[in-house]
Amino acid sequence: MSELYIGLMSGTSMDGIDAVLVRFHGERPELLASHAQPWPVKVANRLHALCNPGINEIDRMGEMDQIVAVHFAGAVRALLAKTGHHPNQIRAIGSHGQTIRHRPELGFTLQIGNGARLAVETGIDVICDFRAKDMALGGQGAPLVPAFHQAVFGSHKGPRMILNIGGIANVSVLPGPDDQVFGFDTGPGNTLMDQWYRKHKGGHYDAKGAWAASGWVNTDLLQRLLGHPYFHMPHPKSTGRETFTLPWMELFLAERPPMRAEDVQRTLLEFTARSIADAILPLATGVKEPELFICGGGVHNDALIYRLVDLLPGWQLDSTDALGLHPDWVEGIAFAWLAKSFLDGRAGNLSAVTGASRQAILGCLCPAN
Structure with missing residues (x-):
């Protein structure tokens, strides 16, 4: 066969x-x-x-x-x-x-x-x-991919995480052979950034995060976004773009003085980076040099990856290329x-x-x- x-x-x-x-x-x-x-x-x-x-x-x-x-x-x-x-x-x-x-x-x-x-x-x-x-x-x-991640990326040397950054971001936690594999959606990946970019630039996505990099983080808006109840839910959990929508985000925008579009984009990038880091940092408690391998379209967003490097000090970050599979x-x-x-x-x-x-x-x- x-x-x-x-x-x-x-x-x-x-x-x-x-x-x-x-x-x-x-x-x-x-x-x-x-x-x-x-x-x-x-x-x-x-x-x-x-x-x-x-x-x-x-x-x-x-x-x-x-x-x-x-x-x-x-x-x-x-x-x-x-x-x-x-x-x-x-x-x-x-x-x-x-x-x-x-x-x-x-x-x-x-x-x-x-x-x-x-x-x-x-x-x-x-x-x-x-x-x-x-x-x-x-x-x-x-998410369904953690079973596949375990089959092809599982390590006998210790814990390893696979982060997929698509429209929604999800993480697979692959421990040693005696522990249990688990994973969940961390929250938004590219979805809000892509929606805001389409609205203001007309393209599909912010290549390499260049437009976001030209803006500044608005801390008030960021804290409002990070206050979403989803982030306080225990796993197992999953979410979709129906939860993290542009109208939802724009409700917070309406409550404050007008912002430059590029500052909103930069804040949305920070929202994605922070929600990912906040979700996975507790998973590596007590682990020396945790491994994180990234796949999905977000791997090409240089500004996002740089922020993840900053937010995850001491971690080893790479793409799944290092494990033999192209991240795309x-x-x-x-x-x-x-x-x-x-x-x-x-x-x-x-x-x-x-x-x-x-x-x-x-x-x-x-x-x-």
Whole structure:
């Protein structure tokens, strides 16, 4: 049986589709090819709009469910064209889909990108809807990547942390073999910075954090943001862009004298850095030179990374490149791994991470035939 898988990921930042072709050697993934495909501007705008309550949501969601699947299929074809592989050589696609709503407090999470349509369009079996089973078992449905992180990044030398900075930031804590793996969403990653940048600059994101670096932190606004109740909740916990929204942040802006847009951006960057540092510093109590390896789009935000270095003195910080996986493709590879886990009959969640009552096989199969 072929051990070639494709992983598909589009995160809460909605800047594009990541597609990876992966060969597995046991648990260890080998990245054979990757493809990044930006969302067309009109599609991205419609996806962003779906993340907030609005008129005619069900019809708009149904239409976008098909459109996302078609674009995912296009990314798969482009990926295979790079290597000359044929669809019948791929055992399965692991598709995360596109999250448009994450409401664990209400017992649901919603990812679109119709698996059946994707299977028909590509001629490859699709494993999708990975989060629903965990939520049915009382879990948060997120984050799912810590089980993958443990499989490929776990160290027998001692504790190690993997930080993914996407739209939302999450951390996996990988202790020695006798301790329990856990992880949780620390709070906002790029989401607020990206939303503010789109509003004032029109682009997708603040490259390298250059615009934020031109501003100054407003300590009053920062403290208001850090006062969000989410940061005082114990883990297991997860969150989404529905929680940390621009309208929520702008309520605090309205209470004070006008600020320069770049100062708001700098304060939002500090908010992300501080919320991450505040969440992970207590996890390393008593550990000499804790290790933190970073992946996701935030790894390219130089200003953010510099702040994390400042806020985590004595820590060893690096990207997951140092562990053998390029930081841009870790999440895509994770969903290829989850597809393999499904077909191998292996659990894909960790109860200590999501709060589910037990570990379980995650996902649903959409056959191509």
